[in-house]
Amino acid sequence: MDIAAGLLHGFALALQPLNLLWCFVGVLLGTIVGIMPGLGPPATIAMLLPLTALMNPAGAIIMLAGIYYGAKYGGSTTSILLNVPGESASVVTCLDGYAMARKGRAGPALGIAAIASFIAGTVGVLGLMLVAPPLAKLALAFSSPEYFALMSLGLAMVVLLAGKSMVKALLAMLVGLWIAGIGTDVFTSQSRFTFGHMELLSGIDFVVVAIGIFALGEVLANMEAREEPQVLPVPKGLRNLLPTMQDLRDCRFAFAQGSVLGFLVGVLPGAGSTIASFISYGVEKAFSKRRDQFGTGVIEGVAAPEGANNSETGGALVPLLTLGIPGSGTTAILLAALVLWGFKPGPLFIAENPGMFWGLVASMYIGNVMLLVLNLPLVPLFAQVLRTPVYVLYPLIVGISIVGVYAGSGSLFDLYLLAGFGLLGYLMRKLDYPSAPLILGLVLGGAMERALRQSLMMSEGHLSILVSRPISAVMLALALVVLCIPLFSRFNTWRLRAMEQEES
Amino acid sequence: MRHRSPDFWSGLALAALGAYIVAQARGWDYLTDDGPGPGFFPLWYGIAILACSAWLVVFGKSPGANWQGAGRALATWGAVALAVTLVKFIGFALAFGAVAFFIVAVMYRRSPAVAALVALCTVAGFYLVFPLALGVALP
Numbered sequence: 001m002d003i004a005a006g007l008l009h010g011f012a013l014a015l016q017p018l019n020l021l022w023c024f025v026g027v028l029l030g031t032i033v034g035i036m037p038g039l040g041p042p043a044t045i046a047m048l049l050p051l052t053a054l055m056n057p058a059g060a061i062i063m064l065a066g067i068y069y070g071a072k073y074g075g076s077t078t079s080i081l082l083n084v085p086g087e088s089a090s091v092v093t094c095l096d097g098y099a100m101a102r103k104g105r106a107g108p109a110l111g112i113a114a115i116a117s118f119i120a121g122t123v124g125v126l127g128l129m130l131v132a133p134p135l136a137k138l139a140l141a142f143s144s145p146e147y148f149a150l151m152s153l154g155l156a157m158v159v160l161l162a163g164k165s166m167v168k169a170l171l172a173m174l175v176g177l178w179i180a181g182i183g184t185d186v187f188t189s190q191s192r193f194t195f196g197h198m199e200l201l202s203g204i205d206f207v208v209v210a211i212g213i214f215a216l217g218e219v220l221a222n223m224e225a226r227e228e229p230q231v232l233p234v235p236k237g238l239r240n241l242l243p244t245m246q247d248l249r250d251c252r253f254a255f256a257q258g259s260v261l262g263f264l265v266g267v268l269p270g271a272g273s274t275i276a277s278f279i280s281y282g283v284e285k286a287f288s289k290r291r292d293q294f295g296t297g298v299i300e301g302v303a304a305p306e307g308a309n310n311s312e313t314g315g316a317l318v319p320l321l322t323l324g325i326p327g328s329g330t331t332a333i334l335l336a337a338l339v340l341w342g343f344k345p346g347p348l349f350i351a352e353n354p355g356m357f358w359g360l361v362a363s364m365y366i367g368n369v370m371l372l373v374l375n376l377p378l379v380p381l382f383a384q385v386l387r388t389p390v391y392v393l394y395p396l397i398v399g400i401s402i403v404g405v406y407a408g409s410g411s412l413f414d415l416y417l418l419a420g421f422g423l424l425g426y427l428m429r430k431l432d433y434p435s436a437p438l439i440l441g442l443v444l445g446g447a448m449e450r451a452l453r454q455s456l457m458m459s460e461g462h463l464s465i466l467v468s469r470p471i472s473a474v475m476l477a478l479a480l481v482v483l484c485i486p487l488f489s490r491f492n493t494w495r496l497r498a499m500e501q502e503e504s
Numbered sequence: 505m506r507h508r509s510p511d512f513w514s515g516l517a518l519a520a521l522g523a524y525i526v527a528q529a530r531g532w533d534y535l536t537d538d539g540p541g542p543g544f545f546p547l548w549y550g551i552a553i554l555a556c557s558a559w560l561v562v563f564g565k566s567p568g569a570n571w572q573g574a575g576r577a578l579a580t581w582g583a584v585a586l587a588v589t590l591v592k593f594i595g596f597a598l599a600f601g602a603v604a605f606f607i608v609a610v611m612y613r614r615s616p617a618v619a620a621l622v623a624l625c626t627v628a629g630f631y632l633v634f635p636l637a638l639g640v641a642l643p
Contacts, residue, residue: 167556171557174552178549181549188536193525193546220578398600402588430571431511
């Protein structure tokens, strides 16, 4: 199926009334989730995942993807009005966005964030549409050794997901591999790490771990503070939200570079939208004629990172859908969602499920338009979400987590596991262990072990099969290079600075 | 006893996990006639956990985490853990209602009337949305 035919097919699917509704629900939920500090897209998608079992998979992935990219739009609202990023990708937007709001220019800041998000988000989907199919064709030559090398490359990306400590990130990833290994070994039927519990023979459901670590862990971490932040006022009326022509002229380069850089960074698994927004902000500042004013309320300082973090979404879906490699916690959960519905993201995904792929692409074009419409005139309304009392919000999240886990398995044992993983998620936050590597290890662990064992069966036990095949050898070499990245101190200093900004 | 960093204690706990994984993996086949056995992969990541956690125990020196407010978080966790344990005996409505009441009244110090209202509304909302509208069973 060529691109034009695929896209037409996709629009036919995405424009079905029910799918349009799911797209709208997704982007609306995403915007709200993005606005709320302390509730991120991974937690929301994880919580809703069990409920999607009732939906058709196309509608479900359209909705979950809508939450993913919708949150990027909403994240800027809290950055600008509260100086608190609603989403980690909007951290850098605080610098100039909040400064603009304090100068009485909250409207244009919110407006330019929505416009930049729309332009770059659309460019990101365009990139996804053009890059994913040829990349998937290239990956069709993969066999078990290549898959093992690919998984190794995916796990090596842990160095980019790591926080301050690489060792802690590695440990989190290894614990993820261990959790993935709990249950019955598919090759020999040997039960592993089940502690005598029958319920563990079929393994630990990914949803339980994700909801526990992200949703419950996040609630527990947020429960530490009692004070509620103060919101700056949002100007009423669409005219007060629209940037001036001069603002738009000032942002031309920011729109372009944010779109391209965001997509390219997104394609690299592990880099993520936070890094995309920092790079884009840095590039904008470096090339700006008024670089000394950055941080004091410069409109390009809002447009560049907001564009990049939206374009990154399209890029991040490329390795997810064509290679089966998730680059972040959210894409890992999307990967698990596809697997739960019976799909196998990887080289054959587009060929075997053209409707699903092109329907998703088309829905993202539609979703971006919906988001622009929602985020320009309705921003004052969305800002009211920030006034939801936390003492109402947190019990709701706890309740949805419990129902979500139970709905998936019908097992009370999973609720005990949920409580356990909630505590683990909280302790990981307190002790500075990043949670994304654990999810990465959990998602890739089973497939990686299978690929390794199948490879060694093919070679009758000789490890040389992993390096004697060119694609596999190149990917393993790349994994080695990625693992060595922290040794380059300049990159590491820059990465740590981005992480510190994210934490503050 | 000398004050140890949190890295020391978390490293020690993970070392124990690594040792457990290695001990278990050694009891399973490492290689079989068909190729690697069930002990192959766990043995290697168990060893890796041991190595990384040993590094953390010896060299880890991150400053102590700020535990102010941890009591509130752990109390909430205790309430959630108790509720999921009690679900089997008293049902979702009572167990979850109690957690919601606890969070509102104890953690956020709102009046018992407000807490009861939030608990009642959320429980009613869950019944309306999940079993009635979506056909999803509650625990």
